[in-house]
Amino acid sequence: MDFLQNHIEALIFCSPSAIKIKDLQSCLNEMFEADVPEKDILGAVENLEAKYAADEYSFELNHVAGGYQFLTKPAYQASIGILLKQQSKRRLSTSALETLSIIAYKQPVTKGDLESIRGVNCDYSVQKLLEKGLVEIKGKSEAIGRPVLYGTSEKFMEYFGINSISELPTPKDFAQAENTIGEENDG
Numbered sequence: 676m677d678f679l680q681n682h683i684e685a686l687i688f689c690s691p692s693a694i695k696i697k698d699l700q701s702c703l704n705e706m707f708e709a710d711v712p713e714k715d716i717l718g719a720v721e722n723l724e725a726k727y728a729a730d731e732y733s734f735e736l737n738h739v740a741g742g743y744q745f746l747t748k749p750a751y752q753a754s755i756g757i758l759l760k761q762q763s764k765r766r767l768s769t770s771a772l773e774t775l776s777i778i779a780y781k782q783p784v785t786k787g788d789l790e791s792i793r794g795v796n797c798d799y800s801v802q803k804l805l806e807k808g809l810v811e812i813k814g815k816s817e818a819i820g821r822p823v824l825y826g827t828s829e830k831f832m833e834y835f836g837i838n839s840i841s842e843l844p845t846p847k848d849f850a851q852a853e854n855t856i857g858e859e860n861d862g
Contacts, residue, residue, distance in 0.1 A: 679703070679711070679715060679716075679719050680719040680722055680723060682703060682706065683699055683703070683716060683719045683720060683723065684723055686699055686702060686703075687699075687723070687736065687743050687744065687745060688745055690742075690744070692740070692742070692744065693739045693740040693741065693742030693743060693744040694742045694743055694744070695741055695742040695743075696713060696716055696717065696720070696742070696743075698742070699716055699743075700713055700716055703716065720736070720743060723736050724736045724738075727745070732748075733747055733748060733750075733751050734746060734747045734748060735748055767803075767807075768800075768803075770793075770795075770797075770799075770800050771800045771803050771804060773793060773800075774789060774793065774797050774800035774801060774804060775800075775804055775809060775810065775827075775831075777789055777792050777793065778804070778810055778825050778826065778827060779827050779831070779840065779843060780843065782813070782824075782825065782826035782827060782840075783813045783814065783816075783824035783825065783826045784824065784825055784826075785816050785818070785822040785823065785824060785825070786798070786801060786822065786823065786825070787822055789801070789825075801825065807830075808828055808830040809827065809828060809830055809831045809834060810825050810826070810827060810828060810831070811825070811826060811827075811828040812824070812825060813825060813826040827840065
């Protein structure tokens with residue numbers, strides 16, 4: 676019954692949480708338009724548990740929370756921990772996001788302009804955005820002192836899944852309904 680086992684493997688793999696036998700059975704019954712016996716499902720699950728217990732796999736099938744779920748084996752915990760730590764470092768802080776949004780909408784913009792809009796020093800945020808490649812130097816302003824102009828990069832477009840700055844939401848997209856408390860209804 677490799678065919679059934681493959682379907683069960685796919686269902687367990689794609690389930691965001693532990694999937695119960697009755698849920699597997701319900702899905703398989705609808706898929707095959709026939710009753711799939713619970714014992715056949717349990718047999719396939721046992722085969723999958725044996726298959727993924729082998730050392731060649733970095734994950735295994737676990738019986739958790741009354742269902743089944745693929746989980747990585749404890750031997751790989753350290754490398755997964757490093758990956759998750761590195762990914763968390765890639766997230767942008769609130770101040771970096773605020774700075775980036777100002778650059779995106781007002782570009783090209785100087786650090787002085789950023790600081791007058793935000794009301795705080797933006798050196799750290801701009802430096803982090805430059806390091807992450809989301810912002811780049813676009814030139815120098817003609818203003819006194821010829822300050823550096825910042826703008827978004829190609830990586831910014833990739834990061835936010837857009838093809839051009841014109842795809843960014845416009846301020847009217849964020850407009851809130853006016854406060855109507857205390858106003859009479861014409862109804």
